Amino acid sequence: MAARTYSAKVFATTVAFSSLFIAGFIGTVVSLSHFRPANAYNDYDFICGWTYGGGYSALSLPYRTDPDFPAYGYYTTMLASAISTWNGTATPVDFYSTSSGAHTIGVKDMGATVAGVVAPTCYGSGGSRSSTALYLNTYYVGNNSGSVFYGTGVASHEFGHYLGLGHSWYWAIMGTNDGSFNSPRTDDVCGVNVAYPNSSYSPSCGY
Numbered sequence: 001m002a003a004r005t006y007s008a009k010v011f012a013t014t015v016a017f018s019s020l021f022i023a024g025f026i027g028t029v030v031s032l033s034h035f036r037p038a039n040a041y042n043d044y045d046f047i048c049g050w051t052y053g054g055g056y057s058a059l060s061l062p063y064r065t066d067p068d069f070p071a072y073g074y075y076t077t078m079l080a081s082a083i084s085t086w087n088g089t090a091t092p093v094d095f096y097s098t099s100s101g102a103h104t105i106g107v108k109d110m111g112a113t114v115a116g117v118v119a120p121t122c123y124g125s126g127g128s129r130s131s132t133a134l135y136l137n138t139y140y141v142g143n144n145s146g147s148v149f150y151g152t153g154v155a156s157h158e159f160g161h162y163l164g165l166g167h168s169w170y171w172a173i174m175g176t177n178d179g180s181f182n183s184p185r186t187d188d189v190c191g192v193n194v195a196y197p198n199s200s201y202s203p204s205c206g207y
Contacts, residue, residue, distance in 0.1 A: 048122030049164040050129045052196045058094035059196050061163055066106030066133065073143045075107045075136055075151065082155035085183040086163070090201050091192040093163060102131035103162075110137040115154045118161040134158050153182030160184070165191045 052059050063083075065071065071079050083095045102121075110117065114137060121131040136158070141151040153173065160174045165188065168175030172187040190205035197203060 047118075047120055047161055047164050047166060048127060048129055049195060052092075054196070054198055056199050057092065059092040059163070059192075059198075061093065061095045061103075062098045062101050063095060063103050063105050063132075063134075063162075064098050064101055066104040066135075069106035069108040069135060071105065071107050071136075074145065074148055075138075075141070075143055077148055078136065078141070078151035078155045079105055081148075081152045082159050082183075085152075085156060086159050089184050089189050089192070091189055092196055092198045092200065093192060095159070095163075103129075104132070105134045105162075107136045107138050107141075109139050110135070111139050113137065113139075115140040116158040118158050120162075129164075132162055134162050149182050150179075153177065153179075156183050160188060160191075163192065164195055 050059060050061065086093050087095055116134070116136050119133040120129055122128065123130050136151060136154060141147055141154055156173045165174050168187050168191070170176065170185075170187040171178075172185045172191075173181070173183060174188050174191065186205060189201075190203060193201045193203040194205075
């Protein structure tokens with residue numbers, strides 16, 4: 001099967017300006033000086049991040065169902081599976097459900113565009129996250145059992161953007177995928193641990 005990248009579009013909006021992030025080439029630039037071994041996190045691909053205390057603390061990532069575009073049927077399974085796999089990685093990631101707040105997930109028909117989308121809003125240029133909206137595109141991701149594996153992969157990719165990662169050119173959920181996996185891999189995990197340094201996990205990726 002030919003290698004492919006999960007289609008995703010991210011609109012990163014800040015108080016100061018807006019920028020369109022497509023396929024990892026155009027995006028909000030976060031200027032940091034230290035070397036980052038993980039390709040999924042770099043100066044040009046990193047979306048505005050979340051406030052994080054470091055140490056042994058969890059990277060708390062709230063989400064709630066979008067009341068206007070709620071997930072249903074197999075879409076609920078796809079989103080829940082993606083959340084579960086990210087929460088199970090060797091990172092401080094902790095997605096948790098809440099009944100209120102500015103960070104939402106859902107599904108809607110966006111036509112022949114992309115399989116998923118994340119729209120984060122940031123506090124100023126390079127600032128922290130203020131709101132987030134994640135959607136699976138029902139035009140491409142079907143509500144049936146045969147689409148669960150693919151849909152979970154799309155959701156896993158979008159949740160990578162949700163937590164702040166950009167695209168990677170390694171074999172990763174944030175990068176190239178031959179369709180054989182649908183959850184975070186080494187570069188994705190390293191990207192998180194580099195972006196959010198912590199005492200529990202090593203950011204060293206070995207390349």
